Amino acid sequence: GSLSKKLSKVFVERGGELLLHTEAVKISQRKKRISHITVHNKLENEMYKICPKWVVCNSELTSLVEIVNSTCNTYKKYKSNIKQRKAEISALTFFLGLSIDLKDLGIMNTGVWNSRIQEESVVKSPVDPILNPDPLLYPHFYYTIYSNFDSSLAPIGKSNITAFFYAKRDMFDKAIKDDGNRKGKSYTFLKKDLANNFITALSNDLNIADLKKYVEVIEVGTPISNIHFTKNHNGSCFGWDMVPGQMMDNQMTQVTPFKNLFLAGQWTFPGGGVPTVMVSGINAANMVPV
Numbered sequence: 001g002s003l004s005k006k007l008s009k010v011f012v013e014r015g016g017e018l019l020l021h022t023e024a025v026k027i028s029q030r031k032k033r034i035s036h037i038t039v040h041n042k043l044e045n046e047m048y049k050i051c052p053k054w055v056v057c058n059s060e061l062t063s064l065v066e067i068v069n070s071t072c073n074t075y076k077k078y079k080s081n082i083k084q085r086k087a088e089i090s091a092l093t094f095f096l097g098l099s100i101d102l103k104d105l106g107i108m109n110t111g112v113w114n115s116r117i118q119e120e121s122v123v124k125s126p127v128d129p130i131l132n133p134d135p136l137l138y139p140h141f142y143y144t145i146y147s148n149f150d151s152s153l154a155p156i157g158k159s160n161i162t163a164f165f166y167a168k169r170d171m172f173d174k175a176i177k178d179d180g181n182r183k184g185k186s187y188t189f190l191k192k193d194l195a196n197n198f199i200t201a202l203s204n205d206l207n208i209a210d211l212k213k214y215v216e217v218i219e220v221g222t223p224i225s226n227i228h229f230t231k232n233h234n235g236s237c238f239g240w241d242m243v244p245g246q247m248m249d250n251q252m253t254q255v256t257p258f259k260n261l262f263l264a265g266q267w268t269f270p271g272g273g274v275p276t277v278m279v280s281g282i283n284a285a286n287m288v289p290v
Helices: 002-013 061-067 073-084 120-124 170-178 185-206 223-230 274-287
Strands: 022-030 033-041 046-050 055-057 090-098 111-115 140-144 159-167 215-221 261-263
Touching (some): 061 073, 090 223, 140 185, 159 185, 170 185, 215 223, 261 274
Parallel strands (some): 055 261
C-alpha cells in the first residue's frame, strides 16, 4: 500500500492523471499503432475514449488480447501464443494482527521457513496441498513477521504476521457452487476453518500455546480474492507458470505487434516478483521515446 501511494504521488506530481474505478473495455488500432482506448467509468457509468501517444500496459495478458480490436495476421499469431501459455497457480494468504510484541517473547526472526515433511500428519495425508492448502497439512510452512523487520508496521506492543500457501481455486469454487454460485456460508466456513488451522500451525511453530487469544485481526485471501482484486487468470500470483517453455528466452517480450504499446509487470520479461516487475517498469519507461 505504501509503495503504491508513493508511486501514485510521483505520477500525479509529474503531470499524470489517475483514473480510478475505470476499466479499459476496447483497444482500437490503426496502421500498427494503438489509436484509442475505450474506457468505462464504473462510478458514473459513462464510456469515453482516450487517444494516447504511447501505452504501457501491466494488466493480465489473456484479458488484454481479448479487448484489442485487430485482425492483422501478426496480431492473430501473437494472441494465439498468449492463449496457449499457462498461468502460475494462485495462493491462499493470511494476515494476523497480534496484541503482543513477539520480540518481547524472544522471537526476533523476520522470515521463517519450516519444512514439515517429516511430521506424521503431513506424511500420512493423502491430500494434495495445492488443491487443499490446509496449513496443518502443507509440507512447507513459510511466514513473515513484518513488524520485526520494521516496528512502524504495527502499533507499539503489537505484531503482525503474513503467510502464503500455493493453492488452486478448485475447493473455493466448489464452496461457492454449494452456496448457489455466491460467497455464502460454505465459502465463509471454509475460510474460517483454514484460518483456525493456520493459527494452530503457527502456534505450534512459535511455541505459543495460547496464541489464538492474542489474535486481534485476521484477514484471509483466497484465489477467488486474487481474481476479484487483480483479474489475473485463475488468480495467478506470479504471472506465467515457471516452466522451461515459458522462462528465460521464452518469456513474453515487452514489445508488442503495435509500435506504441509496451508491456510491464509480471506477465512479461523478466517475470513475476516485486524486484523483477520493477525492472520491467524501468525497461518499459526507457522504451518510450522522450
